[in-house]
Amino acid sequence: MNLRKLLKMIYRVYINFKKGILDPEAEAIKRTIDSMGYKTIKNISKGKFFDIEISSSKNTLGDLEKISSDLLSNPIIENFKIIKK
Amino acid sequence: MPKKVVSIVVFPGSNCDRDLDIAVQKYMNVNTELVWHDDPNIENQEMIFIPGGFSFGDYLRSGALATKSPAMKEVIRLSKKGVPIIGICNGFQILTECKLLDGALIDNYKRLFICKENFVKIENKNTPFTQNIKKNVVQFPIAHAQGRFYTSEDNLKRLEDNNQIVFKYSSRDGKINKSENPNGSMNNIAGIINKNKNILGLMPHPERAVNFSEYNDGVSFFRGLQNLL
Numbered sequence: 472m473n474l475r476k477l478l479k480m481i482y483r484v485y486i487n488f489k490k491g492i493l494d495p496e497a498e499a500i501k502r503t504i505d506s507m508g509y510k511t512i513k514n515i516s517k518g519k520f521f522d523i524e525i526s527s528s529k530n531t532l533g534d535l536e537k538i539s540s541d542l543l544s545n546p547i548i549e550n551f552k553i554i555k556k
Numbered sequence: 557m558p559k560k561v562v563s564i565v566v567f568p569g570s571n572c573d574r575d576l577d578i579a580v581q582k583y584m585n586v587n588t589e590l591v592w593h594d595d596p597n598i599e600n601q602e603m604i605f606i607p608g609g610f611s612f613g614d615y616l617r618s619g620a621l622a623t624k625s626p627a628m629k630e631v632i633r634l635s636k637k638g639v640p641i642i643g644i645c646n647g648f649q650i651l652t653e654c655k656l657l658d659g660a661l662i663d664n665y666k667r668l669f670i671c672k673e674n675f676v677k678i679e680n681k682n683t684p685f686t687q688n689i690k691k692n693v694v695q696f697p698i699a700h701a702q703g704r705f706y707t708s709e710d711n712l713k714r715l716e717d718n719n720q721i722v723f724k725y726s727s728r729d730g731k732i733n734k735s736e737n738p739n740g741s742m743n744n745i746a747g748i749i750n751k752n753k754n755i756l757g758l759m760p761h762p763e764r765a766v767n768f769s770e771y772n773d774g775v776s777f778f779r780g781l782q783n784l785l
Contacts, residue, residue, distance in 0.1 A: 495667040
């Protein structure tokens with residue numbers, strides 16, 4: 472493995488709706504799964520994620536948190552979670 | 557005396573800027589300047605409009621990417637100085653994403669793009685933007701897929717207590733109920749102002765209700781804005 476690959480830092484930012492906010496798309500998907508005959512599906516929530524490659528800095532996580540709360544998510548309706556890949 | 561000039565900020569994907577331009581010039585008796593989104597200077601600061609459309613293709617969330625445009629940074633700065641700012645449709649979405657207005661505008665309840673004429677009750681006539689509109693219920697078209705107004709219960713209460721809710725979807729005679737709510741907005745909310753009463757956001761399109769003999773409530777909306785200049 473070359474050094475460049477070893478140093479590659481990728482974080483994944485997950486975004487999903489806060490609890491209690493109706494997501495009509497997830498509801499429609501749930502209804503379709505119900506119609507496929509599955510009886511065990513209780514609830515579906517939908518989200519999205521971003522894989523972000525970042526060069527190392529003193530404040531990598533701080534930057535990512537700021538980007539996530541300031542742009543990638545809307546804190547009024549969404550939560551985010553950052554995970555190192 | 558030369559005519560006053562108001563600004564209309566245009567983003568890649570805006571599509572109501574020209575209609576708005578025509579309505580503003582004709583019924584506010586002003587000249588306009590279209591400001592491209594990457595211009596950090598807004599010369600004419602009498603009043604600023606953020607038009608409807610699909611800024612940046614509605615990527616990420618409607619209005620989200622537009623909030624970082626240099627022109628919007630200037631709009632945010634000027635808003636603190638009391639400059640009157642009006643966001644229509646995508647403009648309303650941009651203003652909420654900028655946190656200049658409360659709440660968020662999310663997918664319509666039935667996930668459809670809704671394009672229709674709608675009755676809208678003026679809930680608060682004691683605002684600089686609505687005080688000159690004579691009717692209590694106006695007919696403005698709506699055209700959006702993300703117009704469901706959402707905010708926390710606490711914020712909703714604050715908006716109501718401060719009389720910041722300006723427009724609500726209603727019946728022809730001004731009744732507010734679920735059957736007149738096209739998109740699932742909380743409390744039928746169609747438009748709000750900020751606490752300082754200098755920023756208005758609304759989902760309906762007054763600029764699309766100006767050119768018809770019996771469908772021209774937009775005229776009184778724009779004429780009524782002249783007193784702000």
